Structures are given as C-alpha cells and as structure tokens.
Amino acid sequence: MSDLQIIETQYFTFANPPHEITLKCGVKFGPITLAYETYGKLNADKSNAILIFHALTGDAHAAGYHKDVKDPGWWEPMIGKGRAFDTDKYFIICANVIGGCKGSTGPSSINPSTGKPYGLSFPVITIEDMVVTQKHLIDHLGIKKLLAAAGGSMGGLMALEWSVRYPDTLQSAILIAANYKHTAQQIALHEVARQAIMSDPNWSKGDYYGKELPAQGMSVSRMIGHITYMSERSMEEKFGRKLQDKEKVGYDFSHDFEVESYLRYRGASFVQRFDANSYLYLSKALDYFDLSEGSDLVGAFKGVKNKFLIITFTSDWLYPSYQSKDMVRAMKANDIDVSFIEIDTNYGHDSFLVEIEGQSKLVKSFLNNLK
Amino acid sequence: MRQDHQYILELIEPNSRVLDLGCGDGELLSLLIEKKNCRAAGIEIDEKEIYKCVERGVTVSHGDIDSGLSDYSDKRFDYVILNESLQEVLNPDKVIAEALRVGKKAIVGIPNFCNLNARLQIFCWGKVPVTEGLPYKWYNTPNLRFLSIKDFRDFCAERNIIIEQECALNSKGKVRFAHNLFSETAIFLIHK
Numbered sequence: 085m086s087d088l089q090i091i092e093t094q095y096f097t098f099a100n101p102p103h104e105i106t107l108k109c110g111v112k113f114g115p116i117t118l119a120y121e122t123y124g125k126l127n128a129d130k131s132n133a134i135l136i137f138h139a140l141t142g143d144a145h146a147a148g149y150h151k152d153v154k155d156p157g158w159w160e161p162m163i164g165k166g167r168a169f170d171t172d173k174y175f176i177i178c179a180n181v182i183g184g185c186k187g188s189t190g191p192s193s194i195n196p197s198t199g200k201p202y203g204l205s206f207p208v209i210t211i212e213d214m215v216v217t218q219k220h221l222i223d224h225l226g227i228k229k230l231l232a233a234a235g236g237s238m239g240g241l242m243a244l245e246w247s248v249r250y251p252d253t254l255q256s257a258i259l260i261a262a263n264y265k266h267t268a269q270q271i272a273l274h275e276v277a278r279q280a281i282m283s284d285p286n287w288s289k290g291d292y293y294g295k296e297l298p299a300q301g302m303s304v305s306r307m308i309g310h311i312t313y314m315s316e317r318s319m320e321e322k323f324g325r326k327l328q329d330k331e332k333v334g335y336d337f338s339h340d341f342e343v344e345s346y347l348r349y350r351g352a353s354f355v356q357r358f359d360a361n362s363y364l365y366l367s368k369a370l371d372y373f374d375l376s377e378g379s380d381l382v383g384a385f386k387g388v389k390n391k392f393l394i395i396t397f398t399s400d401w402l403y404p405s406y407q408s409k410d411m412v413r414a415m416k417a418n419d420i421d422v423s424f425i426e427i428d429t430n431y432g433h434d435s436f437l438v439e440i441e442g443q444s445k446l447v448k449s450f451l452n453n454l455k
Numbered sequence: 456m457r458q459d460h461q462y463i464l465e466l467i468e469p470n471s472r473v474l475d476l477g478c479g480d481g482e483l484l485s486l487l488i489e490k491k492n493c494r495a496a497g498i499e500i501d502e503k504e505i506y507k508c509v510e511r512g513v514t515v516s517h518g519d520i521d522s523g524l525s526d527y528s529d530k531r532f533d534y535v536i537l538n539e540s541l542q543e544v545l546n547p548d549k550v551i552a553e554a555l556r557v558g559k560k561a562i563v564g565i566p567n568f569c570n571l572n573a574r575l576q577i578f579c580w581g582k583v584p585v586t587e588g589l590p591y592k593w594y595n596t597p598n599l600r601f602l603s604i605k606d607f608r609d610f611c612a613e614r615n616i617i618i619e620q621e622c623a624l625n626s627k628g629k630v631r632f633a634h635n636l637f638s639e640t641a642i643f644l645i646h647k
Contacts, residue, residue: 391514393509409518412516412526413525413526416516416526416527417526417527417528421496421514422514422516423505423508423509423514423515423516424515424516424517424518425502425505425506425509425515425517426502426517427502428502442506445506445509445510446505446506446509449506449509449510449512450509452512453509453511453512
C-alpha cells in the first residue's frame with residue numbers, strides 16, 4: 085500500500101472437533117485455520133467489505149509490507165490508498181486457501197491427532213471447499229454482505245463459485261483471467277507439473293517433511309507453470325534469443341539462453357517459497373472445478389443475483405477469453421448484469437498481475453458505481 | 456445533448472429494456488438509465504470505449520455486433536438500438552433481423568449518404584463526398600455500407616419491416632420535407 089503500512093497476518097481457527105465440516109470429497113475435516121490479512125477499515129454498518137481471492141501459488145499477503153521483508157504483497161499495485169481497491173473506502177480481506185502452505189491448514193500443517201505433518205493424508209480439497217471455508221471467516225468477521233468478491237485466475241474461479249453458492253451475501257463479483265471449468269489442455273498441463281513433482285525420488289509419496297525436498301521436481305513443475313503464464317510474444321520480447329553470460333552458444337547442455345536461466349531461477353526460488361504437496365492439492369482442486377457440472381452452464385447460473393465485471397486478456401492462452409465469453413453468454417441468458425472486456429495485452433495469463441493500468445481503471449469505476 | 460440522442464430518448468417509453476448495439480462511450484445508455492429509468496446494456500467493439508462505459512456505470516460487453524445476438528432469447532428487449540453503427544457492420548441484413556428477433560422494436564440511426572451536399576460534390580467535382588456528417592476520406596472511413604434514407608425504406612419494405620416513425624436530422628435540427636435530400640442522418644423506429 086502506498087503508505088508503506090506494516091501488515092500482520094491474522095489467524096482464524098474453526099471446525100474444531102466435533103464440529104468438523106464435510107468437504108466435497110465426503111471427508112469430515114477439522115480443525116481448520118485460515119491465515120488472512122485485512123487492509124482499510126470496516127465501516128459501522130459493515131457494508132464496505134471486499135474479499136479478494138489469490139491465485140494458485142498466492143497467499144493472504146495481497147498488499148502492504150511484512151516487517152523486515154523487502155517485497156510487498158502480490159497485488160500491491162491494485163490495493164491501497166487511491167488505488168483500484170481503495171483502502172480509504174473499502175475494507176479488503178484476503179485469506180490463504182485451505183490446502184495452501186502460507187499459514188492456512190494444508191498438507192504441510194501438523195495433524196493434531198498424530199503430531200506429524202498431514203502429507204498425503206490431507207483430504208483432497210476443491211474450489212468449493214476453499215469458498216465454504218472462507219465463508220466461515222466472513223461470518224466470523226460479522227460481515228453479512230460483501231460489496232465485492234474479486235480475484236484473478238484461481239481467485240476468479242473462487243469469486244464465481246461464491247456468487248453461485250452464496251447469492252445473498254455479495255453485491256458484485258470481479259473475475260479476472262478466470263474460467264468456469266478446466267479444459268483438457270489445462271488439466272494436461274497441471275498433470276505434467278504434478279508428475280514432475282511425484283517422479284522426484286525425494287517426494288517419497290508426500291512424506292518429505294524434515295528431509296530432503298523434492299526440489300528438482302518442484303523446479304520443473306514451476307518452469308512449466310511459468311511458460312503457461314507468459315505468452316509467446318512476451319517471452320520473445322523479454323528474452324528473444326539472448327544468451328546468458330556468454331558471447332557464443334556453448335554446444336553443450338549447460339545453459340546458453342537467457343530464457344533457460346530465467347526458468348531455472350524461477351524454478352529454484354519456488355522450492356524455497358512453496359510446498360510441493362500444496363501444489364499437488366491446489367492444482368488438483370482447479371482441475372476438478374466445473375461450474376457447469378459437465379453440461380448445463382446456463383442452468384448453473386440460476387439464482388445468481390450479483391453484478392459481474394469480467395476481464396480477460398487477448399494473449400492469455402492458458403485461460404483463453406472464449407471461456408469467459410461462454411460464461412458471459414450463460415449469465416445474459418439468466419438476465420444477470422454482467423460487463424465484459426477483453427484487454428489487448430501481450431503479457432499472457434500473468435496479465436492480471438502486471439497489466440495494472442487498464443484493470444485499475446475498470447475495477448475502480450465498477451466499484452464506484454455500485455449502489 | 457446530441458440531437459440524435461434527444462430524439463431517441465423521445466421514442467423510448469420509460470422503464471423499458473434496451474440493448475444498444477455499438478454503444479460507444481455509453482452516453483446514450485446513461486441518459487436512458489437516468490432520464491427514462493430504463494434497464495439498459497450495450498455492446499461495443501472498441502476497447503477504449505469500454506473503459507468509458509464502465510466509468511459511467513453502464514453495463515457493457517466487449518464484442519462485435521456481427522458475431523450475433525445469440526446470447527439473447529426472442530423479444531428480450533423492448534428496444535434494440537443501432538445508432539450510427541449499421542453502416543459499419545459486415546452483414547446488416549442479419550444484424551437487423553437479429554435486432555428485431557431479440558427486440559420488440561428497433562431504433563436505427565443511419566447517415567444519409569445521398570444528401571444534397573454529397574450529391575453536389577459527386578456531380579460538380581466528380582469526387583467521393585466528404586461532408587460534416589460523413590467526414591472521412593475513402594481510405595480511412597470505418598463505413599462499410601453506403602446508403603440513403605430511400606435505400607433504407609426500400610430495405611424495410613422488401614422485408615416486411617414496418618417503419619413506425621422516421622426522423623430526419625441535419626445540423627439545424629429536424630428536417631421537415633424532402634428527407635433524402637436535406638438530411639445528414641435519419642432515425643427510424645421499426646418493427647416486424
């Protein structure tokens with residue numbers, strides 16, 4: 085946030101036995117802790133709350149700075165004084181999803197009944213479970229109706245799921261670079277990333293805590309991820325055929341090209357900041373998501389009441405615009421008030437994190453006009 | 456207020472449901488919402504205009520009119536507006552048919568390519584006319600279709616489309632007679 089405010093992550097624990105919640109996979113599960121952060125002030129009638137959902141490897145730290153940490157939250161340019169999500173006007177909440185590894189209960193958390201990390205004994209979670217658990221948090225904060233639910237990529241799917249599941253609890257939803265179901269190609273790309281992790285001998289069927297990490301597998305899976313988040317053009321513009329620390333190619337298998345060393349760097353730094361099992365669980369949750377449940381997308385929006393702002397990006401080939409257009413069509417068939425824009429940009433799927441100018445204008449205007 | 460907007464506003468009953476095809480910056484839509492309490496939305500192809508629509512608080516979809524109105528069921532709208540956009544579509548026949556399918560009525564505003572000024576330019580100079588209402592040269596015009604008021608009347612007659620009202624306009628206001636000769640633009644209220 086522009087005032088360089090130091091933010092502290094907060095924690096909310098619920099579903100303590102015997103009040104566990106039943107997850108979509110049928111497992112009764114608890115206790116659950118959600119890590120969350122808030123920015124701005126909740127007004128007296130609690131009508132200015134906006135819930136922001138993070139993407140696959142994001143976390144609760146959306147904006148501001150943590151003490152003694154150089155980098156701000158992941159959506160810093162969008163959240164703060166005078167920004168799209170204006171902290172002078174709105175009370176912004178962002179929580180780490182269940183299954184994550186940044187303070188919320190996930191496979192790397194200690195299972196209270198064994199005293200050991202869950203690992204693969206952690207139940208399989210879904211986008212629906214992420215939304216249901218965050219509803220507990222919103223209830224805990226005493227908020228009856230959100231002004232908006234917003235997110236990019238996986239966060240957009242969650243905002244969509246919230247609209248369908250809790251239509252009386254939000255006024256609007258902002259879906260950025262989102263879709264309504266994972267297609268074969270999206271599942272396939274995730275499966276390659278998962279196989280990279282699971283084929284690393286150090287993964288040890290998920291039981292690697294306190295031991296050697298499956299660093300190689302993690303790194304490869306992140307390299308694949310990064311390729312899917314960029315576009316052909318943005319990679320060409322950023323790297324082209326530039327060589328890394330070399331005048332000529334080496335005719336060997338050390339790295340020659342800048343793009344190779346960039347991917348290796350990204351892969352290696354991911355190992356430090358993310359949990360391999362969380363990556364498996366969260367990517368699987370995305371793959372399971374299908375709002376249309378295999379057939380009727382129009383029917384899926386029955387009863388949805390809130391307004392929508394849907395933003396896509398021309399160069400996003402991971403979550404291509406046509407999926408959002410299908411969604412807009414189904415919403416219109418249900419008489420839902422939806423505005424849609426496809427922003428012309430080269431940044432690919434990552435645009436929701438980097439194409440700030442257009443998004444800011446749209447989000448700011450959209451929120452301003454909510455009555 | 457633009458006089459074409461003024462006239463369109465006069466045509467539309469309060470509390471109507473309106474779809475504006477090629478809504479531009481959303482000015483007409485926001486007038487309809489504010490002054491006529493309409494439930495109104497637009498479709499616009501130009502990304503820059505979408506930002507202005509959202510800023511006005513108008514509901515808008517980024518898209519192309521030619522790709523169709525299959526999103527909407529029959530007679531969903533009281534009015535479908537095509538103001539100054541029909542001449543830019545690839546398939547006007549289909550667009551009008553679709554507008555009259557999803558709308559009970561349509562309001563079509565067209566530039567009149569055969570007004571006196573244009574005719575004189577063709578006749579005297581032998582050049583493609585450039586007028587106040589048609590400010591483009593042949594190489595930079597967004598217009599794909601060149602029609603006159605008479606052409607549009609014929610188009611409607613051939614398709615059994617009924618013209619309920621016709622208003623011809625030029626820079627001085629409403630044109631009283633010889634519409635096809637003296638007006639820069641015309642607005643039609645039509646239904647099937």
